[in-house]
Amino acid sequence: MNEKFLKPYNPLETEPRIYKTWEESGYFNPDNLPERHKESFTLIMPPPNANGSLHVGHAAFVTIEDLLIRFKRMRGFKTLWLPGADHAGFETQVVYEKKIEKEGRSRFGMDPEILRSEIMDFTLGNKKFMEGQIRQLGASCDWSREKFTLDPDIIKIVYATFKQLSNDNLLYRGKRMVNWCVKHQTSLSDLECASVEQNDKLYYLKYGPFTVATVRPETIFGDVAIAVNPNDPRYKKYIGQDVVVKNPIGELTLKVIADEVVEIEFGTGALKVTPAHDANDFKLAEKNKLPIIEVIDKNGRLNEKTGKYAGMKIKEAREKVVADLEAMGLMEKIEDYKHSISTCYKCNSTLEPRVMPQWFVDVKPLAQKAIEAIAKEEIKFVPERYNKICTQWLENIIPWNISRQIVWGIPIPAKICNSCEEGIVDVENSITKCPKCGGEVRKETDTFDTWFSSGQWPFATLGYPDGKDFKAFYPTSVMETAADIVFFWVMRMAMFGLYRTGKVPFKDVYLHGLVNDKHGKKMSKSKGNVINPLEISDKFGTDAMRMGIIIGNTPASDVSFSDDKIRGYKNFANKVWNITRFVLTSVEGFDIESKPELTDTDTTIIAELAATTTDITNDIDNYRFYMAAEKIYHYIWHTFADVIIENSKVAIAGTDEKAKKSAQYTLYKILTTSLKVLHPFMPFVTEEIWAYLPHKDKKLLMIEEWPN
RNA sequence: GGGCGGUUAGUUCAGUUGGUUAGAACGCACGAUUCACAUUCGUGAGGUCACAAGUUCGAAUCUUGUACCGCCCACCA
Numbered sequence A: 001m002n003e004k005f006l007k008p009y010n011p012l013e014t015e016p017r018i019y020k021t022w023e024e025s026g027y028f029n030p031d032n033l034p035e036r037h038k039e040s041f042t043l044i045m046p047p048p049n050a051n052g053s054l055h056v057g058h059a060a061f062v063t064i065e066d067l068l069i070r071f072k073r074m075r076g077f078k079t080l081w082l083p084g085a086d087h088a089g090f091e092t093q094v095v096y097e098k099k100i101e102k103e104g105r106s107r108f109g110m111d112p113e114i115l116r117s118e119i120m121d122f123t124l125g126n127k128k129f130m131e132g133q134i135r136q137l138g139a140s141c142d143w144s145r146e147k148f149t150l151d152p153d154i155i156k157i158v159y160a161t162f163k164q165l166s167n168d169n170l171l172y173r174g175k176r177m178v179n180w181c182v183k184h185q186t187s188l189s190d191l192e193c194a195s196v197e198q199n200d201k202l203y204y205l206k207y208g209p210f211t212v213a214t215v216r217p218e219t220i221f222g223d224v225a226i227a228v229n230p231n232d233p234r235y236k237k238y239i240g241q242d243v244v245v246k247n248p249i250g251e252l253t254l255k256v257i258a259d260e261v262v263e264i265e266f267g268t269g270a271l272k273v274t275p276a277h278d279a280n281d282f283k284l285a286e287k288n289k290l291p292i293i294e295v296i297d298k299n300g301r302l303n304e305k306t307g308k309y310a311g312m313k314i315k316e317a318r319e320k321v322v323a324d325l326e327a328m329g330l331m332e333k334i335e336d337y338k339h340s341i342s343t344c345y346k347c348n349s350t351l352e353p354r355v356m357p358q359w360f361v362d363v364k365p366l367a368q369k370a371i372e373a374i375a376k377e378e379i380k381f382v383p384e385r386y387n388k389i390c391t392q393w394l395e396n397i398i399p400w401n402i403s404r405q406i407v408w409g410i411p412i413p414a415k416i417c418n419s420c421e422e423g424i425v426d427v428e429n430s431i432t433k434c435p436k437c438g439g440e441v442r443k444e445t446d447t448f449d450t451w452f453s454s455g456q457w458p459f460a461t462l463g464y465p466d467g468k469d470f471k472a473f474y475p476t477s478v479m480e481t482a483a484d485i486v487f488f489w490v491m492r493m494a495m496f497g498l499y500r501t502g503k504v505p506f507k508d509v510y511l512h513g514l515v516n517d518k519h520g521k522k523m524s525k526s527k528g529n530v531i532n533p534l535e536i537s538d539k540f541g542t543d544a545m546r547m548g549i550i551i552g553n554t555p556a557s558d559v560s561f562s563d564d565k566i567r568g569y570k571n572f573a574n575k576v577w578n579i580t581r582f583v584l585t586s587v588e589g590f591d592i593e594s595k596p597e598l599t600d601t602d603t604t605i606i607a608e609l610a611a612t613t614t615d616i617t618n619d620i621d622n623y624r625f626y627m628a629a630e631k632i633y634h635y636i637w638h639t640f641a642d643v644i645i646e647n648s649k650v651a652i653a654g655t656d657e658k659a660k661k662s663a664q665y666t667l668y669k670i671l672t673t674s675l676k677v678l679h680p681f682m683p684f685v686t687e688e689i690w691a692y693l694p695h696k697d698k699k700l701l702m703i704e705e706w707p708n
Numbered sequence B: 001g002g003g004c005g006g007u008u009a010g011u012u013c014a015g016u017u018g019g020u021u022a023g024a025a026c027g028c029a030c031g032a033u034u035c036a037c038a039u040u041c042g043u044g045a046g047g048u049c050a051c052a053a054g055u056u057c058g059a060a061u062c063u064u065g066u067a068c069c070g071c072c073c074a075c076c077a
Helices: A011-025 A056-074 A089-102 A112-136 A152-167 A217-222 A279-288 A304-309 A314-327 A364-375 A385-395 A450-454 A457-461 A468-473 A483-501 A533-540 A542-550 A563-586 A600-621 A625-653 A657-678 A683-690
Strands: A040-044 A078-082 A171-181 A186-188 A193-207 A210-214 A225-228 A242-247 A250-258 A270-273 A331-344 A352-361 A380-382 A414-417 A423-425 A441-443 A476-482 A506-512
Touching: A011 A112, A011 A542, A011 A683, A040 A056, A040 A457, A040 A468, A056 A078, A056 A112, A056 A476, A056 A506, A056 A533, A056 A542, A056 A600, A056 A625, A089 A112, A089 A450, A112 A533, A152 A171, A152 A423, A152 A450, A152 A457, A152 A483, A171 A279, A171 A423, A186 A352, A193 A217, A193 A270, A193 A314, A210 A217, A210 A270, A217 A304, A217 A314, A225 A279, A250 A270, A250 A279, A270 A279, A279 A352, A304 A314, A314 A331, A364 A385, A364 A483, A380 A385, A385 A483, A450 A457, A450 A483, A457 A483, A476 A483, A483 A506, A533 A542, A533 A563, A542 A563, A542 A625, A542 A683, A563 A625, A563 A657, A563 A683, A600 A625, A600 A657, A625 A657, A657 A683
Parallel strands: A040 A078, A040 A476, A225 A250, A380 A506, A476 A506
Antiparallel strands: A171 A186, A171 A352, A193 A210, A193 A331, A225 A270, A242 A250, A414 A423, A414 A441
């Protein structure tokens, strides 16, 4: 026995050394795996946003994915776990803006190219740092295949998709209602809007022969119509007529239109229509061919069409307009009103509905394919209820705004006509005249929604369409990610994967939940309950942290995480260490390669070991990682150590040679089997111990055969 | 407004198609300990499984309803 075992297990010293051994072995790369690894098993790592440090959520996915990949590797699969990093467009730009704000600078007014290159430096720096952290967590991913969302080959594939969508008439640039964030000066997709309940006022304005109810009296200068329900007897006589209404800066002539969407019961049953600043009104305007009059600008201020209110911010303008309407005797009443508004998911500021020319993808036909794939179980979710949740989301999908007015992203490869505003897809950057009107064109300055590129991640990283990896590893086996990005990411991958390759991008989707603090509360900087996984790893060892993440972590439900829990698993690592010490001492002088005749007791013990192994294998195969982890923990500590080892002491110390040999064989067999089964959960301590075991033909534990 | 998830020991959670006395980890109490390990070992306390009704020989588990917590979706201005 090595004298190393006389001291307690030291994870801090062991882990970096072991990781180096693994990495240098080359076995992270499926091409280097021994002959027995034939059937491929592919897992694409969700690329972390390269804009900060790893948090506990990253630790969760690295742990679960590494567990799965190590298990499959030992089972003899040709395992590829492909790592990556995401430039994370808007997210990263927001982080960077905050950083430069602290330095007293602002993104606005900066040369876009300079800003872009600064963010690039920032991102690449973070990316490198995070790669080190992912290594610290023990990730056995193939670094030689690592991808970044801004790699030229990825961009090429993303552009080809853009082009194909255009060819298939699924892409258009048009003036549509977008969600505009005044603070960040960009539009956002519907998924990036958070709805928040808010107490406002509902104003009843005397408006010509009507009284209309509105929460936004400051937009009256952009009104183009009054809408009523066609079946409302009060207003039937006005439908189709023009009415003159007064406002504080003059008069407007509005058309009275009828539409079923108008609720007779709500307010007065008459609705002022402001197409430029309300999504519903925009739809009404399209239907009824009404003009669109913009009165609020991109900075959230009233524009020149509003006379004396021009330049005021919305809130101030609302107060002034209300006061002026009251003075004119046009305000009938004001009620308290609770409703939901759309806010920016990053800064919580109220989003302004605005009409802007943007690029939209008509995702409906793509969604249909994804719905079919889920129905045919070509894609299966763990937990199962997500089959339904995702199907419902896909069924109600709306066109996707992929334009962002930020510099940090993949530029949209297109030209815009200066005279007719036509958007022309131009991947080759060769178009100089508008094909529609012959006008001069300018380069599009918008960038893609970051999910447009990451939505193509599985086939893009594998080199679609001609790469040998694409042929060998696509469709991927499992997509493992956080439940809160299923719509953003998983659904987009499902749609794009089917659209581009005709095949599902992954077969199983395993969703994990949020990692919360020890009382189940969400971690947040303001609450001060944020746990840094790297600190935990330094303090208790990565293996202990991994166990803490897996045990208690059921699919798509949140898991609680605390020091106390991890401490117990640190003790467990040491327990395994000491078990080894005992077993190695006990088998001294015994021929490890021999198979002696076993006592009845030992035969039973070996049979129980096999049953436990089968049980655990079955749990992992069915994504019950939390259960598998508890079972191996319990078996090693409370069956192997507390019972089997204790009971073996008589035979080991005794003179009955037959019983002694049987016990020695049994102890060693259980030790090696346990180490194998424990390896995917606690890779470092098991690999370290494995190196000191005396039997022949030993390989690295990471590529040993999983016990049957 | 619609939908989903949760509610089990002091705490965090399991409970795999309904089946003996409902489990684990941590915590707690008491005791042990030169013999692999004090990062240890043994023993133990602790639960009307949110509530109500129903199905069943049998319910934490299935049905219905209620309450509270959390999440997602939604264009009544």
